[in-house]
Amino acid sequence: MSVPVLLVTGFLGAGKTTFINRLLQQDHGRRIAAIVNDFGSINIDAALLDSSADGVIGLKNGCICCSLQGDLMRTLRQVLSRDPVPDLIVIEASGVADPAGITQSLMDPVIWTQARLETVIGIIDATDSARQNDPLWLAQLRGSDVLCLSKTAIADGADIDRLRLAVSVRGNKLMLDMEEPIPLEALFIGDAPSRNHPTVPVHPENRFCHLEWRCNAPMDLQQFQTAITTLAPMLLRAKGFVQFKGQSEATLFQLAGNRVALSRAPEHTDTGSALVLIGERGAFEPEVVQSTLDRLAPH
Numbered sequence: 001m002s003v004p005v006l007l008v009t010g011f012l013g014a015g016k017t018t019f020i021n022r023l024l025q026q027d028h029g030r031r032i033a034a035i036v037n038d039f040g041s042i043n044i045d046a047a048l049l050d051s052s053a054d055g056v057i058g059l060k061n062g063c064i065c066c067s068l069q070g071d072l073m074r075t076l077r078q079v080l081s082r083d084p085v086p087d088l089i090v091i092e093a094s095g096v097a098d099p100a101g102i103t104q105s106l107m108d109p110v111i112w113t114q115a116r117l118e119t120v121i122g123i124i125d126a127t128d129s130a131r132q133n134d135p136l137w138l139a140q141l142r143g144s145d146v147l148c149l150s151k152t153a154i155a156d157g158a159d160i161d162r163l164r165l166a167v168s169v170r171g172n173k174l175m176l177d178m179e180e181p182i183p184l185e186a187l188f189i190g191d192a193p194s195r196n197h198p199t200v201p202v203h204p205e206n207r208f209c210h211l212e213w214r215c216n217a218p219m220d221l222q223q224f225q226t227a228i229t230t231l232a233p234m235l236l237r238a239k240g241f242v243q244f245k246g247q248s249e250a251t252l253f254q255l256a257g258n259r260v261a262l263s264r265a266p267e268h269t270d271t272g273s274a275l276v277l278i279g280e281r282g283a284f285e286p287e288v289v290q291s292t293l294d295r296l297a298p299h
């Protein structure tokens with residue numbers, strides 16, 4: 001029997017990993033395998049996914065909507081060859097992916113007999129309403145069957161209304177709210193008509209650039225915060241694990257939009273710091289990011 005596949009898409013930092021973790025933590029009794037695609041070579045999302053997943057596979061150094069399509073298909077076959085086969089496969093696209101390219105690959109007739117794309121879920125960040133004319137954001141919206149608004153508890157009410165309106169004029173799609181419980185069954189909606197009309201995928205790999213930064217020595221918390229505040233205007237997204245002085249455990253660092261969060265890193269995180277910082281070509285200056293962070297490394 002063909003294993004159902006859920007594809008989760010959404011802009012950088014929209015809340016895809018958070019959404020998948022909430023699914024994994026539900027009491028559904030299914031063996032769920034997760035395939036995650038991180039922008040860069042540091043497997044952060046794979047480390048952040050809940051250990052209740054029946055295996056998490058990270059695809060890195062590229063985007064599964066374009067350069068890593070072959071890797072995605074190979075990984076899918078590998079997951080399907082497991083014994084027992086998972087009951088459900090969840091794929092998290094990177095935040096720069098156009099889901100149209102992934103959907104087209106998954107509709108390969110051979111793959112379809114073993115793994116059928118059930119639903120494409122688009123995560124929309126309610127605090128990022130200014131993005132609604134962005135071609136990539138629009139492609140992610142167009143390629144989704146079901147939408148899920150994230151961060152509604154911290155978003156402005158008027159922004160949420162504007163977003164709902166912008167989304168509804170572009171197609172009448174089921175819209176869920178991530179602050180409310182979303183039972184797994186609600187994501188199984190039957191045939192999705194948009195898949196019959198594949199669009200030309202947006203391949204946005206040249207639009208974004210990123211820098212990966214590692215440091216083995218513990219850093220000063222305050223200096224790190226100052227450096228991030230300085231860099232924030234050129235960043236769309238940054239995340240990773242940081243080892244601060246005087247702390248035995250690593251800290252998870254997240255920057256999405258203009259929000260920064262520091263929290264406890266998962267237990268198995270390696271020592272030392274590893275960050276991925278992403279911005280748009282033009283605004284993002286890799287040399288400035290590199291030198292600002294290098295100054296944090298104790299000599």
Ligand SMILES: Nc1nc2c(ncn2[C@@H]2O[C@H](COP(=O)(O)OP(=O)(O)OP(=O)(O)O)[C@@H](O)[C@H]2O)c(=O)[nH]1
Pocket residue numbers: 010011012013014015016017018019045094095149150151152153154178179237239254255256261
């Ligand atoms: N308050 C609130 N925060 C959220 C919600 N969803 C995500 N976040 C926060 O937003 C940040 C990014 O969330 P992720 O789930 O990592 O986003 P993502 O889409 O997987 O990010 P990328 O894979 O890097 O594109 C994290 O700090 C999350 O804690 C939400 O519904 N409410």
